[in-house]
Amino acid sequence: MRILFVGAEVAPLAKAGGMGDVLGALPKVLHQLGYDVRIIMPYYGFLDDKIEVPSEPIWHSHAMSQDFSVYQTTLPKSNVPLYLLKHHSFAPRRIYGDDEYWRFTFFSNAAAEFAWNCWKPDIIHCHDWHTGMIPVWMHQTPDITTVFTIHNLAYQGPGRGFLEHNTWCPGYMDGDNSLVAGIKFAGRITTVSPTYAEQIQTPAYGERLDGLLSNFNHNLVGILNGIDMELYNPAEDQFIHQTFTPYTLEDRKANKIGLQQETGLEIEEGAFLMGMVTRLVEQKGLDLVLQMLDRFLVHTDAQLVVLGSGDHYYENQLWQLAARYPGRVSVQILYNDVLSRRIFAGADVFLMPSRFEPCGISQLFAMRYGCVPIVRSTGGLKDTVSFYDPMNEEGTGYCFDHYDPLELLFCMIRAWEGFRFKDDWMKLQQRCMTQDFSWYGSAAEYIKIYKELTGQPGELTSEEEDKISFLIQKNISWDLNGKGNIDENIGEDNTEKESTETQTVIQEESTTVEDEQTQESTAPTDSSTITSQAVEVVTNHNAPEIEESLSQESSTSIITTETEVHQPTSDIEEDQPKLKPRPSISSPTGD
Incomplete structure (x- = not known):
């Protein structure tokens, strides 16, 4: 089956939200499972800094009275073919801007031409309003069908008048x-997410x-998003101060x-450290947070670190809060992937x-x-975080239902x-660390949809x-x-070198694109018997064949540039655990 993903963002190359994570991870998993998956995205001006692209295009054409070219490379840390659609409107070093309606309408039109005339897929998987016209144009192409994924319903794209003025709107379009x-x-x-699919109705x-x-x-x-659990792995993450596993939490x-x-907080191991990595909207x-934080901080030993940018009102309010609680509240108005990882790894x-x-x-x-996590039970948060019940040792977080500041306060007090x-x-x-949030379960649901749309039974084969x-x-x-990584290299679509290079790509990307960070079976219940109760890898009779078939993926190299970093100069007190040297965060100017 031939599947073409079309979207404005692909992590780790160009990412400003959850869409980038989907296009950067789901195609790799589908490819790993044997499907012919390819991606097409705009050739943004900053991509040459992050990936090696051949000097000659593979295809030329035109759309909306504009010429364009298509270049072929591969997605980092995989051998998934990646097509870059080059046009002067994408030359600026940004993803979005004031002219995004025209740019992405043109991108959709050009991607449709590519699918008709260059590489013809069975399925085109479209993402958000940027590609909303592709299902319209493919409606009368019997051998191509479409899947349309809504990442955020609030953004709906250009209106009918704009579309009729700038591109082809078939008579049957509605x-x-x-x-x-x-x-x-x-x-x-x-x-x-399943809950969001219900809520938007x-x-x-x-x-x-x-x-x-x-x-x-x-x-x-509704199909839940996943994360790349190899790329975000605390047992091997080179950007955190100290690697660890569920069984070495002392580290x-x-x-x-x-x-x-x-981040300038008081160095106190016993303090209750809260973290936020978010768009400030x-x-x-x-x-809710701003209404309750003063009350919570006055009566507890809590600390807070916030990373993100957004509305000036929230930025100013958080700055004022940090001024009232020096050493207890740190506000970082920027986006930096390295610091976000350190917040995930260091906050309680x-x-x-x-x-x-x-x-989410x-x-x-x-x-x-x-x-x-401390979350409100809505959308994907409800689907991924379960209510913590300490008596029965169940659940993975602290949840509240109503959008009410007192409910948040009570939830924070329970966690404290x-x-x-x-x-x-x-x-x-x-329990949190041993949940499965990989893409494999989600990929299985997408495969069923792809098969149904192409006239096959909507079921997985026994091999799949x-x-x-x-x-x-x-x-x-x-x-x-002691490292936390699986000894068997089963199903890997990369090399160790590429893993390091890809993390470097992410570090560089954090200086270019603002993002929301936007993102595991029950663990043993007695830390003294952790070793004997560790989760075992499935050992069915097909395991050797699976390992052999999945390990035959070839690798691709990417070019990265070394990013100058700045190491904080303050020292940790002598009686504190020694930090393992790690690359420090750079200093982006995230808007």
């Missing part, structure tokens, strides 16, 4: 904007499209001290009290790094009290089920050799 057109003409509509979350989506609910599916303390030192629950809890959240990915990163019971807290961290089961167990298992 829809007031490009997002609506995609919904009406796609072979299948997906959203990024209601007036509270439907952005005036709840009636339309209710009419198309037979064609609407995690060095990350907390390193984070306190780096109303959607993320900042108004992660605040994410969103008003709405299509999926930061809570997944937090749990992966043993940072317990729970933090005092160290043995139970360690078990909670271990074995591979996916094996790889899921690999992701949630940690070895006991």
